Amino acid sequence: QVQLQESGPGLVRPSETLSLTCTVSHFSINRGYYWGWIRQPPGKGLEWIGTISHSGSPYFNPSLKSRVTLLLDTSKNQLSLMFSSVTAADTAMYYCGRGTAASTWFDCWGQGTLVTVSS
Amino acid sequence: EIVLTQSPATLSLSPGERATLSCGASQSVSREYLAWYQQRPGLAPRLLIYDASKRATGISDRFSGSGSGTDFTLTISRLEPEDFAVYYCQQYGDSWATFGPGTKVDIK
Numbered sequence: 001q002v003q004l005q006e007s008g009p010g011l012v013r014p015s016e017t018l019s020l021t022c023t024v025s026h027f028s029i030n031r032g033y034y035w036g037w038i039r040q041p042p043g044k045g046l047e048w049i050g051t052i053s054h055s056g057s058p059y060f061n062p063s064l065k066s067r068v069t070l071l072l073d074t075s076k077n078q079l080s081l082m083f084s085s086v087t088a089a090d091t092a093m094y095y096c097g098r099g100t101a102a103s104t105w106f107d108c109w110g111q112g113t114l115v116t117v118s119s
Numbered sequence: 120e121i122v123l124t125q126s127p128a129t130l131s132l133s134p135g136e137r138a139t140l141s142c143g144a145s146q147s148v149s150r151e152y153l154a155w156y157q158q159r160p161g162l163a164p165r166l167l168i169y170d171a172s173k174r175a176t177g178i179s180d181r182f183s184g185s186g187s188g189t190d191f192t193l194t195i196s197r198l199e200p201e202d203f204a205v206y207y208c209q210q211y212g213d214s215w216a217t218f219g220p221g222t223k224v225d226i227k
Binding site: 045046047059061063095102103104105109111112 | 212213
C-alpha cells in the first residue's frame with residue numbers, strides 16, 4: 001500500500017524560502033499518477049498548491065504560481081515543494097497527496113507537516 | 120476560479136440519523152468532477168467520493184454522492200460515531216482545483 005511522508009523544517013523566517021519533501025513508499029513515482037501538495041492553515045480549510053506529473057510536468061494554483069517550485073527526484077522516490085518569500089499567512093499544515101491528473105482528487109495523503117512562519 | 124460553498128456550516132445530529140450535506144459551485148463543474156473528503160481532528164483528509172458519485176476504495180456504502188452542474192450532495196445514511204468530523208467538497212473540473220469551506224458534523 002502506497003505511503004507518503006512529508007518532512008521539512010517546522011519553523012521558517014519571513015521572506016525566506018520554505019522547502020518540503022514528500023517521500024513515497026511502496027510505489028515508484030515515475031511509474032504513473034500525479035503528485036500534489038495541499039495546505040491547511042490552522043483551523044481553516046484546504047488549498048491546492050500544485051501537482052506534478054510522474055514525468056515531471058508541474059501544474060500550479062494560479063494565485064501561488066509565482067512563488068512555487070515543484071520537483072521530482074525519482075532516484076529517491078521523492079517530490080519536493082519550494083515556496084519563496086513566505087509570510088505569516090503561509091503558516092499551515094502542508095500535505096502531499098497522490099492524484100490521477102493535473103487537476104485531481106487525491107486518494108492517498110501523507111500525515112502532513114506543520115510549518116510556522118515566524119521571526 | 121470556481122468558488123465552492125457548503126451548507127450548513129455545522130450539522131448537529133445523533134448517531135443513527137441521516138446526514139445530508141450540500142456543496143454549491145459558482146459555475147458548472149465540468150464532467151461532475153467533484154470529490155468529497157472526511158477529516159477527523161488531527162488527521163489528514165480521507166477521500167470518500169470522486170466523480171460526484173463514485174465511492175473510493177474501502178469506503179462504506181453508508182456514504183453516497185449525487186449531483187451535477189452546480190449542486191452536489193453527500194449523504195450519510197446512518198451516522199456512526201466515527202462519522203462525526205468535517206467534510207470538504209473539492210472540484211477538479213477546472214484547471215484550478217478548489218475546495219469548499221467545509222461542513223462540521225457534530226454530535227447533538
